[in-house]
Amino acid sequence: MTETSKPVLLSGIQPSGHLCIGNYVGALKNWVTLQSSHKSIFLVVDLHALTVKQVPSELRNRCLSFLAQYIACGIDPEQSLMVIQSHVSQHAELSWVLSSLTYMGELNRMTQFKEKSTRHNENINAALFSYPILMAADILLYQADLVPVGADQKQHLELARDIAQRFNHNYSETFTVPQPYIPKQGARIMSLQDPASKMSKSDKNLNNLISILDPPDVIRKKIKRAVTDSGKEIIYQPEDKPGLANLLVLFSVLTNKKIQNIVADYQGKMYSHLKEDLGEIAVEVLAPIQDEYSKIIKDKKYLNGILKNGAEQASYIARKTMSKVYRKVGLVPYPR
Numbered sequence: 001m002t003e004t005s006k007p008v009l010l011s012g013i014q015p016s017g018h019l020c021i022g023n024y025v026g027a028l029k030n031w032v033t034l035q036s037s038h039k040s041i042f043l044v045v046d047l048h049a050l051t052v053k054q055v056p057s058e059l060r061n062r063c064l065s066f067l068a069q070y071i072a073c074g075i076d077p078e079q080s081l082m083v084i085q086s087h088v089s090q091h092a093e094l095s096w097v098l099s100s101l102t103y104m105g106e107l108n109r110m111t112q113f114k115e116k117s118t119r120h121n122e123n124i125n126a127a128l129f130s131y132p133i134l135m136a137a138d139i140l141l142y143q144a145d146l147v148p149v150g151a152d153q154k155q156h157l158e159l160a161r162d163i164a165q166r167f168n169h170n171y172s173e174t175f176t177v178p179q180p181y182i183p184k185q186g187a188r189i190m191s192l193q194d195p196a197s198k199m200s201k202s203d204k205n206l207n208n209l210i211s212i213l214d215p216p217d218v219i220r221k222k223i224k225r226a227v228t229d230s231g232k233e234i235i236y237q238p239e240d241k242p243g244l245a246n247l248l249v250l251f252s253v254l255t256n257k258k259i260q261n262i263v264a265d266y267q268g269k270m271y272s273h274l275k276e277d278l279g280e281i282a283v284e285v286l287a288p289i290q291d292e293y294s295k296i297i298k299d300k301k302y303l304n305g306i307l308k309n310g311a312e313q314a315s316y317i318a319r320k321t322m323s324k325v326y327r328k329v330g331l332v333p334y335p336r
């Protein structure tokens with residue numbers, strides 16, 4: 001396949017909290033698998049992170065840390081572009097244009113807005129509400145064909161598709177209508193202490209999540225203490241035994257073993273056996289990532305080189321899309 005014939009893949013992660021095993025399983029792991037068959041762009045969406053209160057110096061460091069974690073997880077800078085969202089000003093520009101095509105009613109329906117505005121009820125700002133438009137802009141700017149995300153982003157992706165179709169309908173064919181890629185398994189890893197809620201990288205209670213950078217002993221301890229029911233039998237019953245089911249899903253995606261085979265292997269064994277083994281598996285998967293990370297994060301020159309290249313190449317695509325968009329909606333071209 002030549003470079004130009006490859007479909008475009010785009011995804012991003014918000015630099016907030018601690019990149020966690022949920023993000024790894026739901027998104028990053030699939031980015032790594034899909035990157036060679038696509039022209040891939042991976043964003044660190046720092047503008048999105050501004051929708052909740054940030055400590056500026058921490059946000060700056062976290063952006064670089066997330067970039068280094070993308071690479072440590074297997075994103076190959078020779079193959080894929082890695083870009084900090086704010087380095088390409090067209091994200092915000094396109095978001096403005098698309099907001100004129102998005103209805104308040106559509107944004108009002110977004111479950112993530114409802115959840116986040118409950119969680120951050122002291123700071124329900126306008127950006128939190130219009131956030132899905134910026135996400136649509138991220139995707140449409142690069143004419144992405146495929147967007148690998150976890151299940152929680154499905155609704156945002158559907159909105160991005162609707163906005164693309166609406167623009168194409170109103171102003172003639174302009175945007176590729178993106179397809180979501182949501183993994184069959186691991187699309188929604190649950191919190192370790194509260195298996196009714198999603199594992200979230202910005203959870204204040206760090207026992208709810210396994211950070212990609214958690215030391216081995218912390219990983220083992222967190223899994224050991226994960227909430228399960230009071231039963232004994234290891235069976236996969238997400239409704240009755242959500243905590244156990246969550247551990248079985250993690251086990252399955254980290255080992256590529258089918259859940260039914262894992263259940264068969266643990267017949268007659270106790271939850272503590274499963275937890276102990278899962279702890280070791282998670283440590284084994286994350287240890288090489290952590291090793292690589294500790295090397296990369298020190299090399300600021302290397303990281304900046306990747307960001308410079310990413311910004312330059314992404315800006316080239318973004319400028320092309322934006323000049324088309326501005327022309328189609330009737331804005332006067334910049335005089336030459």
Ligand code: TYM
Pocket residue numbers: 010011012013014015022023024025026027045048134135138139147148149150151152153186187188189190198199200201
């Ligand atoms: P974010 O930063 O919350 O999450 C990043 C990615 O991780 C997935 N994810 C999970 N997958 C499985 N289990 C979980 N518990 C879990 N938690 C998170 C998310 O689905 C996501 O794929 N709005 C997006 C970021 C974004 C984006 C984009 C994504 C901005 N622009 C353009 C794709 C394309 C977000 O906040 O994801």
